[in-house]
Amino acid sequence: MREMQEKAYQARDAQYLLLKAPPASGKSRALMFLALDKLINQGLKKVIVAVPEKSIGGSFGKTDLKNSGFFANWEPNDEYNLCTPGMDGSKSKVQAFKNFLDNEEPILICTHATLRFAFEELDESKFNNIILALDEFHHVSADGDSRLGELLRSIMQNSSAHIVAMTGSYFRGDSVPVLLAEEEAKFTKVTYNYYEQLNGYTYLKSLGIGYHFYQGKYTSAILDILDTDKKTILHIPNVNSGESTKDKQGEVDTILDTLGDITKVDADTGIIHLKRANDGKVLKIADLVNDNPKDREKVVDYLRSIKTVDDLDLIIALGMAKEGFDWPFCEHALTIGYRGSLTEIIQIIGRCTRDSSNKSHAQFTNLIAQPDATDDLVRQSVNNMLKAITASLLMEQVLAPSFKFKTKLSDDDKAEEGEIKIRGFKTPTSKRVKDIVESDLNDLKATILQSDVILKAIPGNVDPEVINKVLIPKIIKTKYPELTEGEVEEVRQHVVIDSVVKTGEIKEVGDKRFIRMAGQFINIDDLHIDLIDRINPFQKAFEIISKDVTPKVLKVIQDVIEATRIQMTLEEALILWPKINDFVKTFKKEPILQSTDPLERRMAEGIIFLKEQKRKADNG
Numbered sequence: 001m002r003e004m005q006e007k008a009y010q011a012r013d014a015q016y017l018l019l020k021a022p023p024a025s026g027k028s029r030a031l032m033f034l035a036l037d038k039l040i041n042q043g044l045k046k047v048i049v050a051v052p053e054k055s056i057g058g059s060f061g062k063t064d065l066k067n068s069g070f071f072a073n074w075e076p077n078d079e080y081n082l083c084t085p086g087m088d089g090s091k092s093k094v095q096a097f098k099n100f101l102d103n104e105e106p107i108l109i110c111t112h113a114t115l116r117f118a119f120e121e122l123d124e125s126k127f128n129n130i131i132l133a134l135d136e137f138h139h140v141s142a143d144g145d146s147r148l149g150e151l152l153r154s155i156m157q158n159s160s161a162h163i164v165a166m167t168g169s170y171f172r173g174d175s176v177p178v179l180l181a182e183e184e185a186k187f188t189k190v191t192y193n194y195y196e197q198l199n200g201y202t203y204l205k206s207l208g209i210g211y212h213f214y215q216g217k218y219t220s221a222i223l224d225i226l227d228t229d230k231k232t233i234l235h236i237p238n239v240n241s242g243e244s245t246k247d248k249q250g251e252v253d254t255i256l257d258t259l260g261d262i263t264k265v266d267a268d269t270g271i272i273h274l275k276r277a278n279d280g281k282v283l284k285i286a287d288l289v290n291d292n293p294k295d296r297e298k299v300v301d302y303l304r305s306i307k308t309v310d311d312l313d314l315i316i317a318l319g320m321a322k323e324g325f326d327w328p329f330c331e332h333a334l335t336i337g338y339r340g341s342l343t344e345i346i347q348i349i350g351r352c353t354r355d356s357s358n359k360s361h362a363q364f365t366n367l368i369a370q371p372d373a374t375d376d377l378v379r380q381s382v383n384n385m386l387k388a389i390t391a392s393l394l395m396e397q398v399l400a401p402s403f404k405f406k407t408k409l410s411d412d413d414k415a416e417e418g419e420i421k422i423r424g425f426k427t428p429t430s431k432r433v434k435d436i437v438e439s440d441l442n443d444l445k446a447t448i449l450q451s452d453v454i455l456k457a458i459p460g461n462v463d464p465e466v467i468n469k470v471l472i473p474k475i476i477k478t479k480y481p482e483l484t485e486g487e488v489e490e491v492r493q494h495v496v497i498d499s500v501v502k503t504g505e506i507k508e509v510g511d512k513r514f515i516r517m518a519g520q521f522i523n524i525d526d527l528h529i530d531l532i533d534r535i536n537p538f539q540k541a542f543e544i545i546s547k548d549v550t551p552k553v554l555k556v557i558q559d560v561i562e563a564t565r566i567q568m569t570l571e572e573a574l575i576l577w578p579k580i581n582d583f584v585k586t587f588k589k590e591p592i593l594q595s596t597d598p599l600e601r602r603m604a605e606g607i608i609f610l611k612e613q614k615r616k617a618d619n620g
Helices: 003-009 027-040 054-060 091-102 112-119 147-158 194-199 248-259 293-304 342-350 378-399 431-449 452-457 464-479 485-503 539-548 551-563 570-587 598-618
Strands: 016-020 046-051 107-111 130-134 162-167 188-191 206-214 232-235 260-265 272-276 282-287 314-317 332-336 361-369 404-407 419-422 505-509 512-517 520-523
Touching: 003 027, 003 194, 016 027, 027 046, 027 054, 027 130, 027 162, 046 054, 046 091, 046 112, 054 107, 054 293, 091 107, 091 112, 107 112, 112 147, 130 147, 147 162, 188 431, 194 206, 206 378, 248 260, 248 272, 248 282, 282 293, 332 342, 342 361, 361 378, 378 431, 378 452, 378 485, 378 539, 378 551, 404 485, 419 485, 431 452, 431 464, 431 485, 452 464, 464 485, 464 570, 570 598
Parallel strands: 016 162, 016 188, 046 107, 046 130, 130 162, 206 361, 232 314, 232 332, 282 314, 332 361, 404 419
Antiparallel strands: 260 272, 272 282, 505 512, 512 520
16 A cells, blocks of 8 residues: 555544545545455445546546455446446436445445435435445535535434545635534544655655746737646636636637647547647647537547557646546646635646656646736736735645644753744644644635735735734634634644744754744744744745736735725734834834835824724723
């Protein structure tokens, strides 16, 4: 077994198992090991594997596991692979599902939709002694309107079924949690991160995450970053987005014309052969934007049968080739336009992170429109740009090595390998906080980074202590309402420290370690929670904005945020008050609203706010 599969297999006795691991880490095979053990050694009768779309069903086909030393092979009967052409809710598929529950067959593979349709005609008791495996589990939601979420809750409450839930990304694109807290607490979690995955690879050693800004139409900027010597999946923007020209096939044609001349379209496979303009090399291109069912089916069949690196050079897609799609040779995932969902970004990045002998580096690039002050939609494009940058910032943190944080008790209290000790740090005191810290930290960061309040604070116009001590705790309380004040503070400290350390740069000089935070190197042995609380955990996002866009565009971003600025709260004003006093002592003047420094302006607003509060108090 691969490392992740072994980790999952060690938890095979759990009735409810949640497996979080990156795309391409081997979750499908991990499930085969788990399900076969439950069927053969734990007395369960059947396994149902549900996947979000038919194409992913292929990952669960017949697999020889005995050859590698396992005690059984994975041998589903083709008759009960319902990921076949035809409607997911067709009578024949629902009937086949019901027949399966009443016969001796051990394995069924179907889509989430077929599972939902069949469930409507069944009693929950039919799922007794059955393993229900939900692949790409982030499609479930705790929302009352989510039929898959409702189905899962019902089966957990009213049957003895075992659940294996698998996902490469545990954040949904919206703000609704995947599971309610009390349901989630029932699951044993196995988490395997990107850093562990990349470390275990033979060929792929690094992953780059970047963005490229353009003005005008994206089709005119595409050649700046589309290197057709690299195997690439190009995702064009959704037709409803601001980046789209609203003519998706026209965009594909423009991209192809920019690259060279089409010599032929293979009648059997639908693959486009294009003679590259600069050197005459023939490129093989798959067009998945064309939604003529006959043409698309041919292309999809060809993609499933790719065996060598030379079989394909470029895929152009819109909604396809994201989740569960497999092209191990892919080196570059190039995505046009802002994507609203972190799940979608992680799924796209996962397309280029399979280990393959043709690459040592993989790259994800997001091509984003620069905000234009004259545009009606300037507020939306600023928001999109900030969200795209915070999404990649989150991905960098997901990819960074993890440290264990502990309280430093004295000067002699030295940290061990992989540890950082911090004075004043509160360690988790409850199992719930430990679970959040161990399994949910990236999901919590995603919620924080997607918050409008935090986005507006990124360009340096809110004091870091206000971000860390006021804004972040509010988000934690909303996400985990069951936590006490003390537990919220423990989670807050952990998420702030983890963010600051992972975006910092660590250097070793002799036997000492230094971390770069807010532009200066600090001895790790001298870290104190009060010092960390004075650092903006999202400083890097601000540095990226400052460095990668022109001063004019930066001014547009700051003006848009200024116009929709966060309202002052008493908590923020009280944090600013000692800083205002220090400012007056140092500069012998009060902060002014006209200052070019956003923090000085905020202090000036703080004075106005506090005077107003005092006036109200004096007047009862």
